[in-house]
Amino acid sequence: MLDQTEGYTTEDGRKIGGVVMEMKNITLRFGGVVAIQDISFDVREGEIRAIIGPNGAGKSSMLNVISGFYNPQEGEVWYKGEKRPQMKPYQVAQQGIARTFQNIALFEGMSVLDNVMTGRIRQMKSGLFSQSFWKGKAEREEVENRAFVERIIDFLEIQHIRKTPVGRLPYGLKKRVELARALAAEPSILLLDEPMAGMNVEEKEDMSRFVLDVNDEFGTTIVLIEHDMGVVMDLSDRVVVMDYGKKIGDGTPDEVRSNQAVIDAYLGVAHD
Amino acid sequence: MPDQLIFGMEVFLNGLMAGVLYALVALGFVLIYKASGIFNYAQGVMALFAALTLVGIMEGQVPFSHLINAIFGTEIHHFGWHVPALAAILLTMVVMVALAWAVNTFIFKHLVNQEPIILFMATIGLAYFLEGFGDMMWGSDIKTMDVGLPQGINEVIDETTAGWFGYGFFIDNLDIVATVIAAALVFTLIVFAQYTKQGRAMRAVADDHQAALSVGISLNFIWVMVWSLAGFVALVAGIMWGTKSGVQFSLSLIALKALPVLMLGGFTSIPGAIVGGLLIGVGEKLFEFAIGAPYLGGATEIWFAYVLALIFLVFRPQGLFGEKIIERV
Numbered sequence: 319m320l321d322q323t324e325g326y327t328t329e330d331g332r333k334i335g336g337v338v339m340e341m342k343n344i345t346l347r348f349g350g351v352v353a354i355q356d357i358s359f360d361v362r363e364g365e366i367r368a369i370i371g372p373n374g375a376g377k378s379s380m381l382n383v384i385s386g387f388y389n390p391q392e393g394e395v396w397y398k399g400e401k402r403p404q405m406k407p408y409q410v411a412q413q414g415i416a417r418t419f420q421n422i423a424l425f426e427g428m429s430v431l432d433n434v435m436t437g438r439i440r441q442m443k444s445g446l447f448s449q450s451f452w453k454g455k456a457e458r459e460e461v462e463n464r465a466f467v468e469r470i471i472d473f474l475e476i477q478h479i480r481k482t483p484v485g486r487l488p489y490g491l492k493k494r495v496e497l498a499r500a501l502a503a504e505p506s507i508l509l510l511d512e513p514m515a516g517m518n519v520e521e522k523e524d525m526s527r528f529v530l531d532v533n534d535e536f537g538t539t540i541v542l543i544e545h546d547m548g549v550v551m552d553l554s555d556r557v558v559v560m561d562y563g564k565k566i567g568d569g570t571p572d573e574v575r576s577n578q579a580v581i582d583a584y585l586g587v588a589h590d
Numbered sequence: 591m592p593d594q595l596i597f598g599m600e601v602f603l604n605g606l607m608a609g610v611l612y613a614l615v616a617l618g619f620v621l622i623y624k625a626s627g628i629f630n631y632a633q634g635v636m637a638l639f640a641a642l643t644l645v646g647i648m649e650g651q652v653p654f655s656h657l658i659n660a661i662f663g664t665e666i667h668h669f670g671w672h673v674p675a676l677a678a679i680l681l682t683m684v685v686m687v688a689l690a691w692a693v694n695t696f697i698f699k700h701l702v703n704q705e706p707i708i709l710f711m712a713t714i715g716l717a718y719f720l721e722g723f724g725d726m727m728w729g730s731d732i733k734t735m736d737v738g739l740p741q742g743i744n745e746v747i748d749e750t751t752a753g754w755f756g757y758g759f760f761i762d763n764l765d766i767v768a769t770v771i772a773a774a775l776v777f778t779l780i781v782f783a784q785y786t787k788q789g790r791a792m793r794a795v796a797d798d799h800q801a802a803l804s805v806g807i808s809l810n811f812i813w814v815m816v817w818s819l820a821g822f823v824a825l826v827a828g829i830m831w832g833t834k835s836g837v838q839f840s841l842s843l844i845a846l847k848a849l850p851v852l853m854l855g856g857f858t859s860i861p862g863a864i865v866g867g868l869l870i871g872v873g874e875k876l877f878e879f880a881i882g883a884p885y886l887g888g889a890t891e892i893w894f895a896y897v898l899a900l901i902f903l904v905f906r907p908q909g910l911f912g913e914k915i916i917e918r919v
Contacts, residue, residue, distance in 0.1 A: 408802075416805070500804075
C-alpha cells in the first residue's frame with residue numbers, strides 16, 4: 319500500500335518519493351453549478367500524475383484550484399506537509415508551483431528569451447538599489463539566472479528562436495516556450511493544462527518526449543491534464559479520472575483502463 | 591541668411607522645448623496605460639496636486655488649514671518653517687506614492703476586468719476628487735514655485751547666435767533644464783523597464799495579466815509601482831510647469847494637450863510619447879509662425895495639435911509607434 323513517507327518504484331524503475339501535495343475533499347461551485355464535487359487525491363515527488371476525463375469533467379477547474387486561480391468552497395490543499403491557506407495565484411507561483419495554460423498565456427510582445435527569463439522572477443532576490451548599480455550580487459545573480467535559462471532553452475530545443483518575439487511563433491513552438499518558462503522557475507510541481515491540445519501527431523510525440531525528459535532530467539513532479547486517453551496512458555505513472563465533477567477512478571494506467579466506471583464514462587453506457 | 595529662416599530656427603528650438611513638457615505629461619499617461627489599460631484622465635491633476643504639495647511643504651503651509659480653522663475656530667496657516675527644495679521634493683514623492691497606493695487600493699483593485707470606459711470614468715472621478723482635495727488641502731490661491739531652477743534668457747546662446755547671425759536667440763534656461771531632466775528621466779525609465787527585475791515584471795503585467803500571475807508577479811504591487819512612477823513623472827512635470835507659469839488650477843488642463851500627443855505617438859509607446867510631444871511642440875509653433883500669424887489671424891496654437899491628431903486618427907489610428915491594430919475576422 320502507499321505510505322505517506324515511503325514512495326514506490328515504477329515499472330520502468332524510477333523511484334517515486336513521498337507525498338508532496340494532497341487535495342482533501344475539494345468542492346468547487348460556480349453559483350449553482352458544481353464543478354468539482356468532494357475530490358481527494360495526492361501527488362508524490364517525482365511522479366507524472368495525470369487528471370483525465372471527458373470535456374467538462376472539471377479537470378481544468380481542478381488545475382486552477384491547485385494553482386490558486388480558483389478557491390474551493392470546501393476542502394483543503396496540503397502542500398509539503400502543511401495546510402495551505404487561501405492564496406493568490408502569484409503566491410502559489412512563488413511557492414514553487416508553475417503552470418502552463420490550455421490557451422497559452424505568454425508575453426506576446428517579448429522575445430522567447432525574455433519570456434523564459436520572467437520564469438526566474440522567483441529566483442531574483444536582489445533589490446532595486448543593488449540592481450541599479452549593477453554590481454556584485456545582482457550581477458552574479460543575473461549571470462546565474464541567464465545560464466539556467468539557456469540550459470532550459472537548449473534542453474527544449476528552442477535555441478534558434480530565442481530572440482524572436484513570441485507573437486510571431488507557430489502554435490506548437492509557443493506551447494514549448496510556455497513549458498520553458500514554467501521550467502525556468504525550477505518548480506517543485508509543474509502543472510500542464512492540456513499540453514497536447516490542438517497539436518498534430520508529430521508535435522504530440524515531441525511534447526510527450528519533452529514531458530518525459532523533463533521528469534527524467536530535472537526530477538520534476540508533473541501534474542497534467544489531458545482528454546486524449548492514449549497519450550496519457552503512455553506518459554503517466556498514476557491517473558485520476560474525473561467525470562461530471564466527480565472522481566470515478568484513481569490508480570495506475572492499467573488499473574484505470576480496466577475500471578468499469580471509467581470505461582462507461584468514455585464509451586458510454588447502454589440505457590435500456 | 592534670410593531673416594525669416596533665422597526666426598524660424600528660433601521658433602523651432604522653442605517648439606522643441608515646449609514639446610518636452612507635453613512629452614512629460616504624455617509619458618505619465620503611457621506608463622499607466624501600458625501596465626493596466628487605464629487611460630488616466632487624472633494625470634494632469636496629479637501634476638497639479640504634486641506641484642501644490644511641493645509648494646505647500648516648502649513654505650511650511652499647514653495642510654487642511656481652512657478646514658481645521660473652520661472646525662476649531664483656530665487661526666493657523668503656517669508652521670513657520672521653510673523646507674529646503676530637495677527635502678520637499680522627496681517628501682512630495684512620499685505623498686505621491688501614498689496616493690498611488692490609495693488609488694489602487696480604494697478604486698482600481700475593485701475594477702479589475704471592467705470595461706475600459708468604466709475605468710476611464712473612474713479616472714475622471716479621480717481627477718475631480720483630486721482637484722477638490724488639493725484645493726481643500728493647500729488652498730486655491732495661485733502660488734509661485736521656486737525650487738532653484740535657473741530661469742531667464744540663456745546668455746551663452748544669445749551671444750553665440752548673435753555672433754553668427756547678427757540676431758540673438760531667446761532660449762529660456764528653464765526650458766534647457768527641463769529638456770535635460772526629461773531626457774534623463776526617459777533614459778532612466780527605459781533602463782529600469784529593460785534591465786531590472788521590477789521593470790521586467792512591469793512589462794510582463796503590461797503584456798498578459800494571467801501569464802504574469804502564473805510566474806509569481808503580484809499585479810497589485812506592479813500597479814502601485816506604476817502609479818507611483820506616473821506620480822513621479824507628474825511631479826517632474828508639475829515642477830516644470832509650476833516654475834514656468836505659477837502653480838494654478840489651470841495646470842490640470844495640460845492633460846488635454848497630452849491627448850493629441852498620445853494620438854500621434856501611440857498610447858503604448860514611451861519613445862512615441864517623446865517624439866509625439868516634440869512633434870506637436872515644434873509643429874504648433876512653426877505653424878503659428880509660418881501660416882497662423884501671417885494668414886489666419888493667429889492663435890492657431892490652441893487648435894493645431896487637435897487637428898493634427900484628427901488627421902492621424904484618420905490615416906494611422908495606432909499612432910506613429912503604437913502597436914498595430916489587427917483584428918481577426
